[in-house]
Amino acid sequence: MVKIFNVSQIKKIDGCTVINQGITSIDLMERASLAVAEKLIRFLDPDQCILVFAGTGNNGGDALAIARILLSRHFKLYVYIVAPDELFSDDCLVNKECLERLTDVKLIKENQDIPHIPEDCIVIDGLFGSGLNRPLEGVYLDVVTVINASHNKVYSVDMPSGMFVEDNASNNPEGIIKAEKVFTFQFPKLSLLLPDSANYCKKMTVVNIGLCEKCIKEEETDLFFIEKSDATQLPIPRDNFSHKGTFGKALLIAGSYGKMGAAVLSARACLRTGVGLLTMHVPRCGVDILQTAVPEAMVQADEFPENVSSVGDNIDQFAIGIGPGIGTDDKTKDLLSDLFDKYRKPMVIDADALNIIAGDESLKEKIPSKSIITPHPVEFDRLMGGVSINGYERLQKAGEFANRYDIYIVLKGAYSAIITPERKVYFNSTGNPGMATGGSGDVLTGMITSLLAQKYLPLNAAILGVYLHGLAGDLAAKSKSQQGMLPSDMIEYIGKAYRALK
Ligand SMILES: NC(=O)C1=CN([C@@H]2O[C@H](COP(=O)(O)OP(=O)(O)OC[C@H]3O[C@@H](n4cnc5c(N)ncnc54)[C@H](OP(=O)(O)O)[C@@H]3O)[C@@H](O)[C@H]2O)[C@H](O)CC1
Numbered sequence: 421m422v423k424i425f426n427v428s429q430i431k432k433i434d435g436c437t438v439i440n441q442g443i444t445s446i447d448l449m450e451r452a453s454l455a456v457a458e459k460l461i462r463f464l465d466p467d468q469c470i471l472v473f474a475g476t477g478n479n480g481g482d483a484l485a486i487a488r489i490l491l492s493r494h495f496k497l498y499v500y501i502v503a504p505d506e507l508f509s510d511d512c513l514v515n516k517e518c519l520e521r522l523t524d525v526k527l528i529k530e531n532q533d534i535p536h537i538p539e540d541c542i543v544i545d546g547l548f549g550s551g552l553n554r555p556l557e558g559v560y561l562d563v564v565t566v567i568n569a570s571h572n573k574v575y576s577v578d579m580p581s582g583m584f585v586e587d588n589a590s591n592n593p594e595g596i597i598k599a600e601k602v603f604t605f606q607f608p609k610l611s612l613l614l615p616d617s618a619n620y621c622k623k624m625t626v627v628n629i630g631l632c633e634k635c636i637k638e639e640e641t642d643l644f645f646i647e648k649s650d651a652t653q654l655p656i657p658r659d660n661f662s663h664k665g666t667f668g669k670a671l672l673i674a675g676s677y678g679k680m681g682a683a684v685l686s687a688r689a690c691l692r693t694g695v696g697l698l699t700m701h702v703p704r705c706g707v708d709i710l711q712t713a714v715p716e717a718m719v720q721a722d723e724f725p726e727n728v729s730s731v732g733d734n735i736d737q738f739a740i741g742i743g744p745g746i747g748t749d750d751k752t753k754d755l756l757s758d759l760f761d762k763y764r765k766p767m768v769i770d771a772d773a774l775n776i777i778a779g780d781e782s783l784k785e786k787i788p789s790k791s792i793i794t795p796h797p798v799e800f801d802r803l804m805g806g807v808s809i810n811g812y813e814r815l816q817k818a819g820e821f822a823n824r825y826d827i828y829i830v831l832k833g834a835y836s837a838i839i840t841p842e843r844k845v846y847f848n849s850t851g852n853p854g855m856a857t858g859g860s861g862d863v864l865t866g867m868i869t870s871l872l873a874q875k876y877l878p879l880n881a882a883i884l885g886v887y888l889h890g891l892a893g894d895l896a897a898k899s900k901s902q903q904g905m906l907p908s909d910m911i912e913y914i915g916k917a918y919r920a921l922k
């Protein structure tokens with residue numbers, strides 16, 4: 421797992437690296453800058469005009485070092501330092517003086533010094549990084565406004581300038597660089613993983629700068645970024661002598677009139693994820709649909725034609741998933757309440773089941789311990805009874821909710837977050853915007869329920885389910901495009917996603 425740290429932890433690890441590796445801070449800056457420059461060199465066109473905007477701190481120092489390295493590789497550069505008071509950090513000053521020996525470096529001290537930014541150029545943004553401690557104002561705000569208005573591709577060093585590493589609730593949305601890509605050092609930054617960063621960071625690339633592994637190991641955090649190597653360790657190998665009983669029994673309670681597709685998708689995804697036996701509990705109108713569309717599943721018909729209203733006895737033998745397409749009919753509300761009374765093992769709760777819970781406080785108290793709920797942000801806000809001001813606040817609330825009700829929350833998004841009852845957060849690294857379509861969540865519910873049935877611990881079921889779901893989405897997008905892919909395609913790629921983990 422890659423750890424995610426706050427600013428003071430990053431500073432501490434920096435300092436500790438300098439001591440333990442016997443280097444100076446300028447060596448570390450050079451290493452970081454070289455790592456970013458090498459990435460840029462791979463795709464930048466040497467004939468394109470590149471504008472570098474540096475600040476006066478260490479983020480600026482990085483940008484100036486990157487400019488020097490690019491110049492040595494014959495890129496065409498124009499360099500500006502925004503320095504209203506000309507107070508430079510020591511390492512920034514060293515890099516400024518080095519660069520001034522090679523090229524003209526212009527200072528921007530006030531608004532009138534801001535250059536016209538032509539179209540079709542590239543901007544390298546090194547105004548501010550993790551040292552930002554207040555929203556941008558004055559000439560800094562003006563420079564950011566001009567860069568954003570130029571609509572050129574902007575590559576940011578460490579952070580989009582103007583964006584805080586964690587909470588941006590008090591920030592000025594106009595005072596943040598809109599970056600095409602952010603090359604962030606060593607650790608993903610929390611704010612870059614939250615949905616509010618969509619306008620400011622289209623893509624994040626984590627650049628390894630060789631910080632001291634021992635310091636990283638010793639520094640504690642509750643925030644993690646899931647990598648392939650983490651997911652690879654999770655699948656439970658299949659024993660030669662195993663039989664269908666070995667891989668558990670799942671019961672998916674899904675569907676209502678007009679929403680049987682959700683039941684079909686969750687059923688197929690559950691089976692493709694490896695469950696031994698799947699039973700679908702659906703309204704009577706859905707029996708033929710399920711039996712035809714998913715022959716591998718057994719079907720239990722509800723007594724009602726259009727909605728699910730009750731589940732039978734003997735449900736302890738199953739891992740249960742409830743929600744896809746069930747609607748919020750009163751009969752279905754009764755079912756959920758009854759289910760929570762009867763069944764005390766972890767279950768997967770999604771979609772309309774969450775909307776039902778949102779409308780009834782007493783149901784929250786009854787959610788079985790260690791269950792996994794899988795809301796998207798709107799469902800989560802409904803569950804909280806109010807909209808969060810930003811992704812950071814939503815994450816805090818999710819931590820409190822998970823802790824209070826002793827459950828796991830999969831907060832779906834570009835980097836889906838798995839929040840544990842201990843308030844730890846694991847961000848997923850797979851997936852793409854092609855998955856943002858109706859049915860995608862039903863697939864995830866089926867997958868996680870399947871893993872619970874196969875005796876994965878709830879946390880592992882959530883992590884592996886979310887990772888595989890995203891990976892299947894990535895494989896589907898590769899073959900069918902983000903626009904053309906469907907949740908059904910993702911299901912077809914679950915097998916390949918498993919293979920990719922080998
Ligand atoms: N391990 C690493 O990640 C490494 C990171 N590096 C780079 O260093 C920066 C962080 O550098 P730092 O000098 O700490 O901070 P900044 O460059 O982001 O900011 C510089 C100073 O600017 C002042 N400040 C803050 N906010 C504002 C604002 N809104 N307007 C004007 N000025 C502002 C603040 O100083 P004050 O005294 O005014 O409080 C900042 O200190 C990191 O992002 C990386 O790029 C290293 O190069 C390698 C290791």
Ligand SMILES: [K+]
Pocket residue numbers: 479545546547548549576577578579580581
């Ligand atoms: K920056």
